[in-house]
Amino acid sequence: MSRVSAFLFRRRGGKGWHWTDVVTFGWLFFGVIVMFGPALWLIMSSFKSPAQLAEFPPTALPYESRTVVVEGYDKPLPLFIVTDEAGTRTLAEVRRVGTTAQMVDPANSGEIQRVNIANRVPDRQVGFAWDNYVQPFLAFDFMLYLKNSVFVTVVATLITLLTNSMAAFALSKYEFRGRNAVMLTVLATLMIPLSVILVPLYSIISAVGLFNSLWGVILPTVATPTGIFLLRQYMLTIPDELLEAARMDHASEWQIYWRIVLPLTAPALAVLGIFSVVWRWNDFLWPLIVLSRKEVYTLQVGLNTYAGELNVQWHFILAMTVVTMIPVVIVFLFLQRFITTGIAGSGLK
Amino acid sequence: MPASMPMWPRPWLPPAETEGIVAQLKQMAGAVVTAPLGWAARAIDPPLRLWQRLTGTGGMAAFFLLPNMAIFGVFVLLPLVINFAYSMTTGGALFLSDREYVGAAQYAQLLDCDDYTDPSTCAQDQFWTALANTALFVVLQVSLLIVTATITALILNRELRARSFWRAVFFFPVLLSPVVVGLIWRWILQRDGLLNAMIIPMGLDPVNWLIERNWAFAAAIGVTIWAHLGFYALILLAGLQAIPKDLYEAAEMDGTKPGRVFWRITLPLLMPNLLVVIVLALIRAVQVFDEAFVLTGGGPGTATLFLTQYIYEVGFASLLKNPGLAAAASILMGAVLVVLTLIQLAISRRNEKKGKLK
Amino acid sequence: MGQISLKGIKKSFGAVDVLKGIDLEVGDGELVVFVGPSGCGKSTLLRMIAGLDQPTAGTIAINGTDVTPRSAADRGLAMVFQSYALYPHMSVRQNMAFGLQNTRMARAEIDARIADAARLLEIEPLLERRPGQLSGGQRQRVAIGRAIVRRPTAFLLDEPLSNLDAELRVSMRAELSALHARLGATMVHVTHDQVEAMTMADRIVVLRAGRIEQVDTPLNLYNRPANLFVAGFIGAPGMNMFGATMARGVARLEGGPEIDLGGLPLPPSGAVTLGIRPQHLLLSEGVEADLTAKVDLIEALGSETVVHATLNEGAKLLAVLPGQPALARGDVVGFDVDPAMVHAFGADGVRLAGF
Numbered sequence A: 001m002s003r004v005s006a007f008l009f010r011r012r013g014g015k016g017w018h019w020t021d022v023v024t025f026g027w028l029f030f031g032v033i034v035m036f037g038p039a040l041w042l043i044m045s046s047f048k049s050p051a052q053l054a055e056f057p058p059t060a061l062p063y064e065s066r067t068v069v070v071e072g073y074d075k076p077l078p079l080f081i082v083t084d085e086a087g088t089r090t091l092a093e094v095r096r097v098g099t100t101a102q103m104v105d106p107a108n109s110g111e112i113q114r115v116n117i118a119n120r121v122p123d124r125q126v127g128f129a130w131d132n133y134v135q136p137f138l139a140f141d142f143m144l145y146l147k148n149s150v151f152v153t154v155v156a157t158l159i160t161l162l163t164n165s166m167a168a169f170a171l172s173k174y175e176f177r178g179r180n181a182v183m184l185t186v187l188a189t190l191m192i193p194l195s196v197i198l199v200p201l202y203s204i205i206s207a208v209g210l211f212n213s214l215w216g217v218i219l220p221t222v223a224t225p226t227g228i229f230l231l232r233q234y235m236l237t238i239p240d241e242l243l244e245a246a247r248m249d250h251a252s253e254w255q256i257y258w259r260i261v262l263p264l265t266a267p268a269l270a271v272l273g274i275f276s277v278v279w280r281w282n283d284f285l286w287p288l289i290v291l292s293r294k295e296v297y298t299l300q301v302g303l304n305t306y307a308g309e310l311n312v313q314w315h316f317i318l319a320m321t322v323v324t325m326i327p328v329v330i331v332f333l334f335l336q337r338f339i340t341t342g343i344a345g346s347g348l349k
Numbered sequence B: 001m002p003a004s005m006p007m008w009p010r011p012w013l014p015p016a017e018t019e020g021i022v023a024q025l026k027q028m029a030g031a032v033v034t035a036p037l038g039w040a041a042r043a044i045d046p047p048l049r050l051w052q053r054l055t056g057t058g059g060m061a062a063f064f065l066l067p068n069m070a071i072f073g074v075f076v077l078l079p080l081v082i083n084f085a086y087s088m089t090t091g092g093a094l095f096l097s098d099r100e101y102v103g104a105a106q107y108a109q110l111l112d113c114d115d116y117t118d119p120s121t122c123a124q125d126q127f128w129t130a131l132a133n134t135a136l137f138v139v140l141q142v143s144l145l146i147v148t149a150t151i152t153a154l155i156l157n158r159e160l161r162a163r164s165f166w167r168a169v170f171f172f173p174v175l176l177s178p179v180v181v182g183l184i185w186r187w188i189l190q191r192d193g194l195l196n197a198m199i200i201p202m203g204l205d206p207v208n209w210l211i212e213r214n215w216a217f218a219a220a221i222g223v224t225i226w227a228h229l230g231f232y233a234l235i236l237l238a239g240l241q242a243i244p245k246d247l248y249e250a251a252e253m254d255g256t257k258p259g260r261v262f263w264r265i266t267l268p269l270l271m272p273n274l275l276v277v278i279v280l281a282l283i284r285a286v287q288v289f290d291e292a293f294v295l296t297g298g299g300p301g302t303a304t305l306f307l308t309q310y311i312y313e314v315g316f317a318s319l320l321k322n323p324g325l326a327a328a329a330s331i332l333m334g335a336v337l338v339v340l341t342l343i344q345l346a347i348s349r350r351n352e353k354k355g356k357l358k
Numbered sequence C: 001m002g003q004i005s006l007k008g009i010k011k012s013f014g015a016v017d018v019l020k021g022i023d024l025e026v027g028d029g030e031l032v033v034f035v036g037p038s039g040c041g042k043s044t045l046l047r048m049i050a051g052l053d054q055p056t057a058g059t060i061a062i063n064g065t066d067v068t069p070r071s072a073a074d075r076g077l078a079m080v081f082q083s084y085a086l087y088p089h090m091s092v093r094q095n096m097a098f099g100l101q102n103t104r105m106a107r108a109e110i111d112a113r114i115a116d117a118a119r120l121l122e123i124e125p126l127l128e129r130r131p132g133q134l135s136g137g138q139r140q141r142v143a144i145g146r147a148i149v150r151r152p153t154a155f156l157l158d159e160p161l162s163n164l165d166a167e168l169r170v171s172m173r174a175e176l177s178a179l180h181a182r183l184g185a186t187m188v189h190v191t192h193d194q195v196e197a198m199t200m201a202d203r204i205v206v207l208r209a210g211r212i213e214q215v216d217t218p219l220n221l222y223n224r225p226a227n228l229f230v231a232g233f234i235g236a237p238g239m240n241m242f243g244a245t246m247a248r249g250v251a252r253l254e255g256g257p258e259i260d261l262g263g264l265p266l267p268p269s270g271a272v273t274l275g276i277r278p279q280h281l282l283l284s285e286g287v288e289a290d291l292t293a294k295v296d297l298i299e300a301l302g303s304e305t306v307v308h309a310t311l312n313e314g315a316k317l318l319a320v321l322p323g324q325p326a327l328a329r330g331d332v333v334g335f336d337v338d339p340a341m342v343h344a345f346g347a348d349g350v351r352l353a354g355f
């Protein structure tokens, strides 16, 4: 522990604490709590049973009641710690009538004791309500939404990478009439957000019969000018001599693209691919508009619908939110460095 | 003979820091993905060779551009054009041919107000409420966001151990989906939520964070800042790291006070990045939707109704859909965004020029 | 067979005429070197032979067949680029195999050819490495190997040695010559290093500003440069040039001294330029020196000594003297000129007839 703190608290030159050091570490620890805390809280809450979720104030960790199988009773009975004039002891509840509970001593199952419920607390241990996770997969359409989301994410990303890299290749390695016009159009639309063209886009999607289709979610997003721009900038740094060498080597233009340029653009493709995955996985507004039938909902839309229902079933929603978060967290854990350098280098988001 | 400098050949290689990506990508992609792709790529080569022979490189350029440009044209350019037609027609019909031309009437309706300071006197009171909310949101959210992002970047730029860990801490929420962000905070801010549980022991009264107008609005601001802070801090951090160290050393030699160093060296040199970040943040704030929508659904009442949600409601969600009105509203919003984008382009152009001069 | 003939090749980039009419025959098995100052159009010409650029006018024929409209891949040539242009993401073996695979050659044949080339170039241990893991000289060999496996009608090399350090360049130069002898293939080699040109070439093509100045064997170029440009370009250090006026068979250098060049077929009168290589100036033993000059600077290289001197009339003079003559700065020395070693050019810069 002291090692860890020595590591974390090492300051410039090892001199005494300057006020800026105090501010720095104050801010950093505040940051850890505020940034990680909510997600952590979400995860811990997602393992709580509905009864526990309704508790206020909430406990930090998920608990479950201890139960015991008592002779003469079919079901396992919940255990309580009872404290009254007779002393402190652990009893199992048989049934509850008003403010009185009928309880038995697990060791001595014959005798029923009456206990005022104010005199007892549930005997609990840390335990995880895995049911929150299992149920949505079995009973809800969660599996379907998950499948839809994966489909949208994977297909959209593949198409994005292919079409954008092809266009970027043409725009960076060929001289042709109209190249500047194309480039200018791409640049001009770089900042046109979806929210500005929602209505006409919706009508086009309907006109081509893609309403309520996952393709209707995918297609408008794949021709991102950002992707073309990023890939083109990278391809410009690939020397033309490499392409000429390939031409001397009998390579067709398609082969040059596929076997030479594409592998060499891998770093930029990786950045775009990661971002595309995150973007498409997280997309909300556009799927919300295009998808109106449950069978085609993506996770984000499905989740929002659950949360909008009249009796919000928080225990399921929290668990599903955690599952929705998992791919992004994995991307974050493994590719954090690439993402951050990618952003710093290109201002991509 | 002029002595030529011995120059080792530098074959072009991908930048070193990205080599890891390639390796990692290969592992992840594996043969499963690449094999069929490779097969497909080989299969289309012969017809493409023929096409190349027939049309030359010009034809190949067209081939490479076509898929993207087709999608781009249909789903980006065409909607841009149609949007104007939409905004000048009325009715619930989706297809332009079924719609009635009304000229600028919808714009007039949107802008029709007796008293511009009071949204309730407007024909489209919701639009004005959304507009007022959005304006207030933009001002408060962007200024708070910029200040906190700058502080975070400055702190992350200090000589910290485990800097990449700290950076990751602040960056983490950026990748979360807006729906997840909204739900997380809804869970925390609800009446029986964590926040109230934490303030009650401090002797404060529990607050209905998402039900009280002002608190809900503040929550929308706070949550969006929480979600985007890391992104802007990262860009600013890159800017800070580009400031040459020797400037600070020179200042230290001169005995300059830290505060003065910040105002006279750090801030001016960070200004280009700061401007870009401000404009980017403005552009996004104007379009605020997802997180706020999941968090508050626009409520209580219309307290957190923002422009994009207004467009969504009028165009798609409400019973009386009015796509024309939604289109008109989106064009007005687009106009604001175009102005902001032009500002941003001008800034980055100027930065580039400055960079070249150096 | 690898015979290349260029007829009336012209090339313009927009309004700029880079090549202004090139006619050249390259014989089968010949090693022809293009030299010339930077920007004279050497690479452009080579790229046109390769088929990477199309000439604005003129025709290119290989083995008698007009290949001008053909694409680079269909000309049967191989090129070694100045930057080597090795595919960074492929191993050495894949680099060499790529071109063969594209022609749908059998796997066994590809392997055999790569093995042959690797043995020839001694790069067998490197076959599985990436270009990024090779030294400059090794990359160079791989680039050549990639050309060799194709068994091309001719090799085109664009400054293949210019990226190497001086020492490596000398040894690679020898290797390339040996390779040429071994393969017996036609090679067109571009360089702006005249030593490289002199040592390697069967014939040298001297280019200037898009025109061929002279095509000949290295020694002929040295001994009988066709014009002032070639005379100054070939040989190091550069030739001493003196403006002179002829009068009654005697050359009077600008400003004074007269050199008796009796017996040379000089015009009886008019302005000429006389060229004398620094190596052909001899220290005068007697009193009657042809040229008298004051020593400015002495560069003693051991085996020879380079003397920078100024003639009385102010013209600069450079002499390369064998051994280590006892001279000092400020000395006034006399030089003798062997009339047989004098080059004479007319007012138009062209070598005078009879020389």
Ligand SMILES: Nc1ncnc2c1ncn2[C@@H]1O[C@H](COP(=O)(O)OP(=O)(O)OP(=O)(O)O)[C@@H](O)[C@H]1O
Pocket (backbone or CB within 6 Å): C013, C016, C018, C036, C037, C038, C039, C040, C041, C042, C043, C044, C045, C192
């Ligand atoms: N694509 C092009 N567009 C315009 N001008 C060009 C182009 N390629 C070459 N040039 C011009 O043509 C002239 C000849 O270029 P080239 O590359 O053939 O010179 P070089 O003799 O190979 O010179 P170096 O020894 O420096 O390699 C140069 O003036 C160059 O600027």
Ligand SMILES: [Mg+2]
Pocket (backbone or CB within 6 Å): C042, C043, C044, C158, C159
């Ligand atoms: Mg060149």
